[in-house]
Structures are given as C-alpha cells and as structure tokens.
Amino acid sequence: MNQDNRQFYDALFDIIGLMNQPQRDNILLREAGVSLDRALFPLLVVIDRRGAIGIMELAGLVGRDHSTVSRQVATLTHLGLVTRHAGTSDRRERKVAATPEGLAIAHALDAARERLLQPIVAQWDEQDWKTFVSLLRRFADDALAHS
Template sequence: MSPLGTSDDGAVPDDRAAPEDVVAHLDERLGVLARRSHTSTARLAARIHPDLDASAYPLVLHIAQTPGVRPSEVADHFSIGRGTASRQITRLVELGLVHRATDPDDCRGQVLSLTDAGRASLRAARERRRAWFHEVLGDWDEDDLQTFARLIDRFVESVDRP
C-alpha cells in the first residue's frame, strides 16, 4: 500500500491515507523529481553547448523567451546579483549562444538575444527533451495527461501566489 492509499495495482480503497501522509508523500516525490530535474537540466545544457553550465540554462531560456532583455532585467528576474548575471552572460556570449547589442532606446545600455547558433542549439535540445517526454508518457491516456497538466498548472499557480 502506498502513502496515497492505493494498492500496488493502483486501486484506491475506501480508507484513504490521512492528508498529512499524502503531503509527506508529495514532499518526498517532489524532492526526487527536483533532483532528477537538476540532472536533466545539466544534460540539456550540455546538448546546447558542451561547456554550458546547468545554472546558465535558465538564462538561455529567459533570453530566448524575451529577446531584447537587458542584463539588469535578467538579474532581477532570477534574483541574482548584477555581477553574477554579467559573468554568466559574458560566458554565454563567449560560447556563441548570446549576442549583446547596444540598446536602441538608450545607448548606455545593452540588450540580449540568442544568436542563430544559440536558437538552433536550444531548439534541438528542446525537441530531444520533448521526444523523451513523449517516450515517458507514451502509455498514458489522454485524460490522464490532461489531468496531470491541469494539476501541475494549479500547483505552480499555488506556489507563485504571494
């Protein structure tokens, strides 16, 4: 019997687990998921560029999603110091993944975007990751996938709530 009150065959008995047992189980499983996610992110970063540090992968994603972003906005978005952001951005530029340009609205500032190589590498890495998701979730039915997606969205919204 799992902490969720299901038997090994997935059947749910009438005497479901106490809510605190379910929360403890979720805490443990989310910890496992977070550790595996970190490993997966490191692999994904290496697919983008062999010298890309896993900690810089979210910066690449953010720059891809918000082309023209300023380095200070990157620092603010990730709640990191501007010096740390600057060092990571410099490394992304050195790897040929990010391009820095003068801000057309303020010649004292810079804006960031992915290079063609950065976009192509990110696209290939994401396609490979999505293929992996299709493989992992391949035997899930559509209702289960929709429920899972809805519950993850709800969880993220709860976490993001002030």
C-alpha cells in the same frame, strides 16, 4: 503535516533532485547534439522562453547570483548565442536576447527533452497528460503570484 502534503513535497523534492543531477544535463546535451557548458544552457533556455530579459530577473529565475549570471551571459555573448542591448523603459538596464544561433540551440534542447520525456509518459493516456500539465501550470502560476 498531513499525508497528502507530505507526498506532494516528497514528489516535488524528487523531481527537483532529478532535474539538478549533473548527469541529466549531460544526457540532455548529448541527446540534443549540443556542445555547451552545462552551466550555460539553462540561461539560454530561460532567455528563449522569456525573450529579452534583464540580468537580475534572469539570475532570479535560474537561482544564481547576478554577478555569476553576468559573467555567464558574457560567455554566451562571446559565443554568439546572445546579444545585450539597452532596455526600452530604462536605458541603463541591459537586456539579453538570444541570437538565431542561440535559438537553434534552445530548440535543439527542447526537441531532446521531448524525446527523453516520451518513454516516461508513454503509458499515460492523453487526458491524464493534459490534466497533469494543466494542474502543474496552475500550480506554477499560483506559486508565482504569491511570491
């Protein structure tokens, strides 16, 4: 493996490890003023980002088993944060969508993420940030296209 690729994977694994730390989730929830099981909020965020989504697709996006996600969505439904309804193309498929209450929580989490991000990138100039975001989006799109 060449040095550039090694540095890329090292940085990627560092970011993934950081994002997966339970204490980071607790900090985010506290900053957002949200009281929700930390296993549930990533589902709510993906539902907010993607709109109405099937359980299988949602499970794939959060890297969990579909039966686990189905149980977690049932909890979110019970809490009034999401609703389930039949899909438009296949009436047998159940789609999940955020309720206004669920959207409010997802937006509070977005605002908290923004506040937590600011000290990290405070010294970056605007062009560096725009370039980073553009290249990260390009990488994600290309990776998704090849999966």
